[in-house]
Amino acid sequence: MSTVFRDLLKKIASGEHTGHNLTRAEAATATKMMLRKEATPAQIGAFLIAHRIKRPTPEEIAGMLDAYDELGPKLQPIAWEQPVIVLGIPYDGRTRTAPISPVTALLLAASGQPVIMHGGDCFPTKYGVPLVEIWQRLGVDWTGLSLEKSQQVFEKTGLGFVYTPKHFPLTNSIWEYRDQLGKRPPLATMELIWCPYAGNAHIIAGFVHPPTEKLFQNTLALRGVTQLTTVKGLEGSCELPRDRTAIIGITRTSELDETGNISIERLHLSPRDYGFTTKNEPLGTTEELIADIQGVLNGKPSDLMQTALWNGGFYLWRCGICSDMREGIAKAEELFTSDVVTQKLEELSSNLLS
Template identity: 75%
Template sequence: MSILFRELLKKVGSGNHTGENLTRAEAATATKMMLLGEATPAQIGAFLIAHRIKRPTGEELAGMLDAFDELGPKLQPVSSASPVIVFGLPYDGRTRTAPISPVTALILSAVGQPVVMHGSDRLPTKYGLPLIEIWQGLGVNWATLPLEKTQEVFKQTGIGFVYTPQHFPLTNSIWEYRDQLGKRPPFATMELIWCPYAGDAHVIAGYVHPPTEAMFQIALQMRGVTKFTLVKGLEGSCDLPRDRTAIISLSHASPDLERVLLSPHDYGFTTKNVPLGSTEELLTQIKDVLVGKSSELQQTALWNGGFYLWRSGICADMRSGIAQAEELLTSGVIAIKLQELIQVVNSLSEKTFQHTH
């Protein structure tokens, strides 16, 4: 048993009256001790559930990020005219609404805006459809690439995917606790603003509950992240909703966030989200979007593509962003981008296979 960890556990687990928040340094220490297995299983389980009940602070999230920064993988800087976009999407996937972020990533990378994504397999507590499976269904298997090969894909195509079971195996044991506890611990919140990129980054994170937004803001500002975008998105993702006004916060040089409210109706979109059917159905829908077929999911792709083309500075406003997204999809540019990505990943996967056999 770790005496040091027990003291940290006592701080977060002492209840409403005597419990205390951890300092940034303490949160970093606790996170490292859990990842490295220096705390006992009983201590780790107790900490994760006590921390969830207490609720994390922005300072604690900053400390947890410090630990991930020290122990975790990073894609190295690539040359880019603008900061690399890092999308933070819930690791436990989607169960209700059709995800569009892989298409958004293809749109951005096709116009020279590099994108990094990160995630894992089907995970607790939702066990929803994860990013890795959507990419695999589109012909891009990120799961077998070691980090240096992923770096090469990122350099050549402008899209990178940090797959934690392969690239950050220290986190694997934590998932077993999440499964057994049946609740999302603060790790699930922190992952959304984790940035596994070593260069100048623009962190884009989704959230569900308004208090999370304030926590994110504090954690990012403490970590010196000056460019970030926070989206009250579909199922906590960065995908803009269509059934309600999108609530988005943009970072500025000042401590105050700029609030942007975007109504799909104002831009001629129908106000409903595309439901998520089977994975096969979604993949068929996405492939139709990539060849320019008109559909409800195409509307979602334009709504999101338009926003992110504007937010990354490629387009001057939402309307020109939407128009450019439509042009990119209907002209076949995005389908070609996907083929390029598939070819690069496959060629590097073959080299990896040959090297290991």
């Protein structure tokens, strides 16, 4: 048993009147001790559930990110003037709505905007469809690549994927606790804004509850990160919904505001204003999803194509490739119908095999 870890556990698990938040350094220490299994299983389980009940602070999440930076992998910088997009969707899969993020990543890469994704396999508590499985079904298997090979693919195609079970195996044991506890620990929230890239990055993070968005902003401000887009997205992802107005937070400056926080501009986008039906595409079988995605890549009109255009148009505009949403949507449609995105998928697949 680790007495050091026990003291950290006592701080967060002592209740409303006698408990205390961890400092950033203490949170980093606790995270490293859990990842390295220097704490006992009883201590780790108690810490994860106590921390969830207490709710993490920006300083604690910043410390967790510090630990990931120290122990985890990073793709190295490439020669690109604009920030690389990091789509943080490692959560625990999708169960209700059809995911479109791999298509969005292909679209951006085909437009010259590099993208990095990260995540793992089917995780508790939802045990939904993970993005890595969608990529596999499209002919792109990230799971067997070394980090060095992923770097090569990233440099050649503009698309990278950090597959945590292989590239960051220290995290594997932590997620075993998620099923046993029946709840996501704050580490799962932290991973949404984790940046496994050593260069200039623009972090895209999805959220469900407004306090989470504020937690992201304040945490990244402590780390000096100012390039952030937050999306109240589908199932906690950074995918824009079609059944309601999309609530988005964007940064317009690379400087912190007078309070030392990230200055966020609120954006509300209504799908109806752009001619889209107000309905999310439900998730059927994985086979049906892949068939629908392949239809999108081949430029075929469908409900999922509307989701692809809605999201693609936004991100083409947000990355500065297009001047506004309408131009972005038109550009996305042009790229899908001209086979440019399909060609990017083929290029990606061939580079993985070479």
